[in-house]
Amino acid sequence: MSVKIWIINQFGNTPDVPGHIRQYELGQFLSNQEYEVEVFASDYNLTQRQYRKLKPGQICHSENYHKLKWNWLYATPYKINNWQRYVNMLSFCISLFILGLIKPKPKIIIGSSPQLLAAFTAWILAKIYGSYFYFEVRDLWPQVLVELGGKSPKSLMVRGLAWVERLLYQESDRVIVLASGAVDYVKNRGATKVHWLPNGPDLTEFEHNITPKQAKQQYNIPFDCTCLMYTGAHGTANALATVVEAARILDHEYSEKILIILLGDGPEKENLIQQAEGIQCLQFRAPIPKQQIPQFLQAADGLILTLKNIPLFQYGVSPNKLYDYYASGKPVIVAVGGAVNAEVEAYQLGWAIPPENSQDLAQSVMSLFKTSPEDKQAMGQRGKSLVYSTYSRATICQKLSTLIQEDVNH
Structure with missing residues (x-):
């Protein structure tokens, strides 16, 4: 029986649209190694600010894309980074949780930031299913909200997100960081098994x-x-x-x-x-x-x-x-x-x-x-x-596959 892996990133994309495609490339590599991979991402495209697949009333559109099963989920629209952005994030988490509960149990769930609440929702699903959980750290939330967004470190939202961040570092089976300089940052907040798998192109x-x-x-x-x-x-x-x-x-x-x-x-x-x-x-x-x-x-x-x-x-x-x-x-x-x-x-x-x-x-x-x-x-x-x-994507994918194989064979 093939091993099921979920990859979750609200802002993931396929190569036919603008935006980063790390989740697609990781998923493609793992699919070619006979893992059964599903990707969960928002259908509301962040670059184009529009829906691409969903029809009115739908919360999910699933399709097969180059051996991957891709799930485009509903999230509310927004145009600028105001309160509607946070509603967009919460709505994606709700869609993800509902769909996640009716899917067959995965062996491994990979939850990716910068959407910290989506990664938290992915961790909850992993706990429900008894799956391994990998936390992929693309951006360091909520630190980016403090330094870039001007939020107070003492605000209720930042303190809440910091609690979620520490929980994910401490409870994840593996923490994957994209920036080498973030290794010490996540270790200082409780992460133990930390792996540097940077961004990199398909050469x-x-x-x-x-x-x-x-x-x-x-x-x-x-x-x-x-x-x-x-x-x-x-x-x-x-x-x-x-x-x-x-x-x-x-x-x-x-x-x-x-x-x-x-x-x-x-x-x-x-x-x-x-x-x-x-x-x-x-x-x-x-x-x-x-x-x-x-x-x-x-x-x-x-x-x-x-x-x-x-x-x-x-x-x-x-x-x-x-x-x-x-x-x-x-x-x-x-x-x-x-x-x-x-x-x-x-x-x-x-x-x-x-x-x-x-x-x-x-x-x-x-x-x-x-x-x-x-x-x-x-x-x-x-x-x-x-x-x-x-930075070769093939090298990075192979390192991820090795980590997965260690847990599958455990």
């Missing part, structure tokens, strides 16, 4: 037949300009106002020599578009499905990652887009600080600057513009080598 998707010139033509990017890209969410945490202001600094002298593309969507996008009015070297583009990102990155000469200047991001992030950037073989400009900046500097992958400093970001873009093609290629190749040695 087969970056084996291109398309050249950078062909990619520029396909995506309507001028051949005679240096193109820098950011791909991903346009939210408060991403600090894209820094990119806008850097583009404003560059615009007078480099408006026809440099093009910066911000591809994606999110609650801050409209504000950013208004902020960028009149800047010629900056362009906003709509999100594209995740499976198209590797080809789109081929059109870039350099890639940008920015985050807010908060202590949490110095040690507690594993930005999926960064490892896609490395895999594309392009130099990077990172404005994150901490472990991310240190890695880029140590391996000479591009430029590492302080977060939220538009002047330094503009200077780094100018430096990239003036760097020889040979040096840029060498930076990109070093990034590729790092992905193959450390």
Whole structure:
């Protein structure tokens, strides 16, 4: 009889829509090893802010997607990060609990943050069924609400979430962290069996037949300009106002020599578009499905990652887009600080600057513009080598499979 595994992440996606696809890739790998895998995610797509599969009155739409059984669950809609966001999270937990109670018992349940309450609901289901429970820590809640959201550590909501967080660390059979710097953080809060399984790309998707010139033509990017890209969410945490202001600094002298593309969507996008009015070297583009990102990155000469200047991001992030950037073989400009900046500097992958400093970001873009093609290629190749040695999705999936096999055979 095959071993049943549930993977639960409210914001999980399949490759045909925008957003991260870690749960899909982990599930695919495990399915190919003859595990029976089901994924539970919200049908309300966070990037597109719309439902995709559910019809009115439905709480679940299940489909088979490349050997995976994918359960799209109902959650209430929201447009901006206000009280409706918390209702959205609670409604997903209710849908998950109802569906979970009528499903056949799984051997292992993997509950993934940042939605801490969804992981808590997954743990409750694991307790009911007597299943192994793995807690995957993508973001450190509720710390992110304090540092990024401005919530008081003494507020009832933060204290409640901190209690849930500690319970999950202490009661989980395994705790999986994506950021290496988070290992000590979770151990200090009671986690015992802790495993670092970072984000990382499927390297087969970056084996291109398309050249950078062909990619520029396909995506309507001028051949005679240096193109820098950011791909991903346009939210408060991403600090894209820094990119806008850097583009404003560059615009007078480099408006026809440099093009910066911000591809994606999110609650801050409209504000950013208004902020960028009149800047010629900056362009906003709509999100594209995740499976198209590797080809789109081929059109870039350099890639940008920015985050807010908060202590949490110095040690507690594993930005999926960064490892896609490395895999594309392009130099990077990172404005994150901490472990991310240190890695880029140590391996000479591009430029590492302080977060939220538009002047330094503009200077780094100018430096990239003036760097020889040979040096840029060498930076990109070093990034590729790092992905193959450390961040390959195949390696990460195999490590997870080994952990599962240990518990299955216990």
